[in-house]
Amino acid sequence: MSAVVAEHDDHHADEHHDHGPAKGLLRWIITTNHKDIGTLYLLFALAMFFVGGTMAMIIRAELFEPGLQFVDPAFFNSMTTMHALVMVFGAVMPAFVGLANWQIPLMIGAPDMALPRMNNMSFWLLVAGVLLLASTLFLETGAPNAGWTFYPPLVLQPITVGKAMPFAVFAVHLLGISSIMGAINIIATIFNMRAPTMKMMDMPLFVWTWLITAFLLIAVMPVFAGAVTMLLTDKFFHTSFFNAAGGGDPVLYQHIFWFFGHPEVYIMILPTFGVASTIIPVFARKPLFGYSSMVWATGSIAFFSFIVWAHHMFTVGMPIAGTPMLFSIAFVVLFTMGGFTGLMMAIAPADFQYHDTYFIVAHFHYTLVPASIFILMAAGYFWLPKWTGHMYNEKIGQLHFWLSAISVNVLFFPQHFLGLAGMPRRIPDYAVQFADWNMVSSIGGFIFGASQLLFLYIVIDTIKGGTGEKVTNEVWEDASKHSLEWTLPSPVPYHTWTTPPLLVPTEHVLDSH
Amino acid sequence: MSEEDVSKKNAKLARMLLLVAVGMFGFGYALVPIYDVLCEWKWIERDRPDDIKKAPEVAYKVDMSREITIEFMTTLNESTPMEFRAEKKQLIVHPGEYHTVNYYAKNKTDKLMVARAIASFSPAVISSFFEKIQCFCFDEQTFQPNEAKTMPMRFVINPELPEQYKTITLSYTFFDITEKSVKK
Numbered sequence: 001m002s003a004v005v006a007e008h009d010d011h012h013a014d015e016h017h018d019h020g021p022a023k024g025l026l027r028w029i030i031t032t033n034h035k036d037i038g039t040l041y042l043l044f045a046l047a048m049f050f051v052g053g054t055m056a057m058i059i060r061a062e063l064f065e066p067g068l069q070f071v072d073p074a075f076f077n078s079m080t081t082m083h084a085l086v087m088v089f090g091a092v093m094p095a096f097v098g099l100a101n102w103q104i105p106l107m108i109g110a111p112d113m114a115l116p117r118m119n120n121m122s123f124w125l126l127v128a129g130v131l132l133l134a135s136t137l138f139l140e141t142g143a144p145n146a147g148w149t150f151y152p153p154l155v156l157q158p159i160t161v162g163k164a165m166p167f168a169v170f171a172v173h174l175l176g177i178s179s180i181m182g183a184i185n186i187i188a189t190i191f192n193m194r195a196p197t198m199k200m201m202d203m204p205l206f207v208w209t210w211l212i213t214a215f216l217l218i219a220v221m222p223v224f225a226g227a228v229t230m231l232l233t234d235k236f237f238h239t240s241f242f243n244a245a246g247g248g249d250p251v252l253y254q255h256i257f258w259f260f261g262h263p264e265v266y267i268m269i270l271p272t273f274g275v276a277s278t279i280i281p282v283f284a285r286k287p288l289f290g291y292s293s294m295v296w297a298t299g300s301i302a303f304f305s306f307i308v309w310a311h312h313m314f315t316v317g318m319p320i321a322g323t324p325m326l327f328s329i330a331f332v333v334l335f336t337m338g339g340f341t342g343l344m345m346a347i348a349p350a351d352f353q354y355h356d357t358y359f360i361v362a363h364f365h366y367t368l369v370p371a372s373i374f375i376l377m378a379a380g381y382f383w384l385p386k387w388t389g390h391m392y393n394e395k396i397g398q399l400h401f402w403l404s405a406i407s408v409n410v411l412f413f414p415q416h417f418l419g420l421a422g423m424p425r426r427i428p429d430y431a432v433q434f435a436d437w438n439m440v441s442s443i444g445g446f447i448f449g450a451s452q453l454l455f456l457y458i459v460i461d462t463i464k465g466g467t468g469e470k471v472t473n474e475v476w477e478d479a480s481k482h483s484l485e486w487t488l489p490s491p492v493p494y495h496t497w498t499t500p501p502l503l504v505p506t507e508h509v510l511d512s513h
Numbered sequence: 514m515s516e517e518d519v520s521k522k523n524a525k526l527a528r529m530l531l532l533v534a535v536g537m538f539g540f541g542y543a544l545v546p547i548y549d550v551l552c553e554w555k556w557i558e559r560d561r562p563d564d565i566k567k568a569p570e571v572a573y574k575v576d577m578s579r580e581i582t583i584e585f586m587t588t589l590n591e592s593t594p595m596e597f598r599a600e601k602k603q604l605i606v607h608p609g610e611y612h613t614v615n616y617y618a619k620n621k622t623d624k625l626m627v628a629r630a631i632a633s634f635s636p637a638v639i640s641s642f643f644e645k646i647q648c649f650c651f652d653e654q655t656f657q658p659n660e661a662k663t664m665p666m667r668f669v670i671n672p673e674l675p676e677q678y679k680t681i682t683l684s685y686t687f688f689d690i691t692e693k694s695v696k697k
Contacts, residue, residue, distance in 0.1 A: 184534075252545065
């Protein structure tokens with residue numbers, strides 16, 4: 001961030017807007033306040049993290065030993081399918097939208113999101129979409145089980161899909177509409193609601209990464225919606241987009257799907273970069289290195305720029321290491337590993353060995369769990385004191401970190417070996433030579449799953465008062481040099497920036513221009 | 514800028530972005546013809562019923578030193594009410610030798626049925642070495658109510674088939690396309 005507040009007449013603003021949140025539960029349903037909606041998104045995402053996590057525990061329990069122990073194969077396949085859908089669309093994406101809702105207006109000096117009513121609708125459509133999806137668990141034919149990518153022809157066959165397929169398609173429609181409305185709102189907020197003195201290149205990197213993500217969402221979510229609509233009409237209205245008998249081609253689906261699917265991974269990772277770029281400089285006590293190049297790098301989604309930036313962050317020295325910083329460092333290291341395994345897959349002849357094995361499972365979990373999930377945790381630790389006015393319990397936070405960071409490797413690292421040895425993904429049983437590493441992986445999985453209960457405890461504990469230590473407005477030393485929200489009182493008042501803040505360029509902003 | 518101006522600007526931008534989203538939904542559908550065009554440029558090989566060509570009967574030199582096992586599989590997609598099987602489960606051939614395998618198919622309904630067989634090879638690269646001289650898969654097959662047919666497939670394996678392939682699986686799936694061909 002590149003500016004500080006010169007004058008901000010908080011008391012004055014509060015006098016004019018002294019009405020706080022509405023009383024009662026109805027507040028949470030009809031609210032248009034960006035902080036309330038941000039909280040709803042974050043809590044909903046946390047709940048879905050545990051729902052999706054429970055499904056992962058069922059998967060790892062079944063894979064603990066060779067043979068079929070707990071669940072039948074169709075239900076196992078439902079679990080892998082639903083785990084992915086719930087984690088991607090119910091947990092990771094909504095969590096980042098929640099952060100955007102809370103932080104973007106605070107960081108750019110806007111009183112609220114540009115379209116507050118639409119904001120409310122986005123959230124409740126998300127809930128409706130996820131509930132519609134979850135309701136398929138109670139169909140007699142079970143939840144979707146042909147994989148979250150919905151590949152035809154498998155997904156069109158009644159034996160694999162039962163009655164769940166149209167539910168899943170309409171759920172994707174709702175989730176898509178919700179994401180698109182959220183994205184439109186974020187773009188409108190960033191373009192039109194900034195404090196008058198804040199230029200685009202003054203915005204914190206988190207805001208920039210979300211702006212680019214929002215454009216990606218608008219570009220690709222409709223394509224995904226279109227692809228699943230084609231599946232729906234192929235299934236029920238005798239079109240032949242993917243039906244070979246009618247002149248269609250199942251491979252066409254994969255092309256359309258990955259037009260969405262590849263940008264989708266950036267949708268989940270760009271805000272991650274944004275949060276990491278926010279936390280690390282605060283703890284490193286250095287301004288972000290190469291701000292404008294990061295903006296351009298993010299714009300061009302250049303992965304190597306990211307590594308270069310991380311390298312520069314390491315060398316500046318990091319004197320303090322609270323829990324947010326620990327999670328951020330783990331992200332930099334582990335995400336890089338996920339990136340390298342990705343490079344291995346890009347070697348086409350070698351990919352024949354990796355394709356549809358546990359190597360792929362290990363790769364994308366390394367890019368998602370220690371990246372998006374760890375950074376979301378880091379964001380929680382970083383901003384919870386600001387949002388609630390209470391400090392979290394640092395000891396338990398560090399315990400949560402070390403348990404998570406170690407167990408996530410015990411969980412996913414052996415899956416590289418399993419994949420290279422030829423264990424296929426999405427199969428509930430395996431040959432006995434895979435038994436040892438699967439058991440190790442499952443043990444890691446159970447420890448990782450259980451450790452997340454510590455995070456749940458910390459979130460609840462912090463909301464209720466935490467350590468009782470009163471946090472300062474800055475929370476983290478000199479944080480206000482990096483971004484606007486740290487100049488506001490802690491906890492953040494219900495209404496903020498009703499008068500736009502005045503910005504004065506700091507040394508850093510002069511440096512970066 | 515007054516509050517009213519800002520909300521007008523917001524609404525305008527939102528409308529524009531919404532239009533982009535709708536446009537992208539259309540783009541998803543536009544990818545269908547784009548895909549066809551790209552495939553016709555021969556960058557991407559793919560098997561389509563229209564592409565299956567009848568091969569001329571060439572007198573190859575039979576390679577007696579090699580034996581290739583061919584497995585014949587038959588499948589029906591879920592909505593095709595037929596019986597369908599190959600007369601042999603497998604056949605051991607020498608490259609360059611001509612063979613004919615008969616397939617049996619029966620319409621199990623009381624209605625006229627038009628069906629089309631789609632081939633699939635495993636490993637997929639085999640398809641260009643597996644030359645069909647005569648095949649029921651070249652055309653749509655029309656079945657009278659409850660009619661049963663025995664249909665030949667005459668083929669040769671091109672002796673240029675690389676050494677490492679010893680077993681080939683040829684699978685046919687019959688698709689009921691009555692509705693589509695009636696519309697035509």
